[in-house]
Amino acid sequence: MIVPPDRTPLPRDFFDRPVLEVAPDLLGRTLLRTTPDGPIAVRVTEVEAYDGPNDPGSHAYRGPTPRNEVMFGPPGHVYVYFTYGMWFCMNLVCGPVGTASAVLLRAGEIIEGVDLARKRRLSARYDRELAKGPARLATALGVDRALDGTDACAAGETPLRMLSGTPVPSDQVRNGARTGVAGEGGDGAVHPWRYWAAGDPTVSPYRAHVPRRRSS
DNA sequence: CAGCGGATATTCT
DNA sequence: GAATATCCGCTGA
Numbered sequence: 001m002i003v004p005p006d007r008t009p010l011p012r013d014f015f016d017r018p019v020l021e022v023a024p025d026l027l028g029r030t031l032l033r034t035t036p037d038g039p040i041a042v043r044v045t046e047v048e049a050y051d052g053p054n055d056p057g058s059h060a061y062r063g064p065t066p067r068n069e070v071m072f073g074p075p076g077h078v079y080v081y082f083t084y085g086m087w088f089c090m091n092l093v094c095g096p097v098g099t100a101s102a103v104l105l106r107a108g109e110i111i112e113g114v115d116l117a118r119k120r121r122l123s124a125r126y127d128r129e130l131a132k133g134p135a136r137l138a139t140a141l142g143v144d145r146a147l148d149g150t151d152a153c154a155a156g157e158t159p160l161r162m163l164s165g166t167p168v169p170s171d172q173v174r175n176g177a178r179t180g181v182a183g184e185g186g187d188g189a190v191h192p193w194r195y196w197a198a199g200d201p202t203v204s205p206y207r208a209h210v211p212r213r214r215s216s
Numbered sequence: 217c218a219g220c221g222g223a224t225a226t227t228c229t
Numbered sequence: 230g231a232a233t234a235t236c237c238g239c240t241g242a
Contacts, residue, residue, distance in 0.1 A: 048234070050234075059227095062228080065226085066226090067226065067227080082225060083224095083225080083226080083233065083235065084223075084224065084235050084236080085235095086224065089234065089235080091234090106234085123236085134234070134235075139236095178234075179234075180234060181234055182232080209234095211231090211232065211233085212221090212233085
């Protein structure tokens with residue numbers, strides 16, 4: 001399977017909407033990553049919405065910092081953060097400037113450049129594990145902080161572009177509590193803002209939030 | 217699949 | 230000091 005010849009990115013208006021509209025609409029879309037070695041494309045199968053300053057689970061909750069400033073900028077741009085001292089995760093900014101909401105890309109199916117993705121994800125036993133999880137997805141695509149602030153709606157040879165793809169029909173979209181987010185699940189503050197394609201083998205398993213104490 | 221310890225930058229207390 | 234939008238390698242089912 002390869003990406004269709006039309007590689008026109010989604011229009012910026014697509015992202016200039018409330019994040020809870022954009023998040024489920026991203027399922028089935030194609031993210032195209034252009035590397036010096038060639039293209040890698042992923043069909044998005046799982047996302048999570050983060051609702052800016054209103055959302056205690058959002059990186060934007062406490063206002064702008066050097067890490068999250070891209071979230072406060074224009075829609076359609078990529079916010080990449082480094083977490084747990086080892087991993088990168090990528091988001092797409094939604095809503096008008098200052099809204100600071102974003103959609104975390106959590107999982108997908110590699111549909112082009114599988115050989116390149118395998119080289120970046122040597123621990124994956126099966127191809128369905130190549131992008132099964134947000135940090136795995138970023139790793140498979142070679143995404144790091146150098147791509148923070150990239151415009152995913154720009155035409156031409158940009159490093160990252162979000163293409164139309166084939167949207168997952170709404171009756172195949174499932175949603176539930178967000179994975180690993182403090183405050184979700186248990187104390188009544190659940191936001192069911194994780195969306196995935198029903199039955200897709202590349203969707204990551206749900207994990208409840210667990211505070212982990214640092215060992216000595 | 218679930219559960220566990222380990223690795224550790226950024227941010228807040 | 231301590232938590233966190235995570236993953237890996239291991240054990241056990």
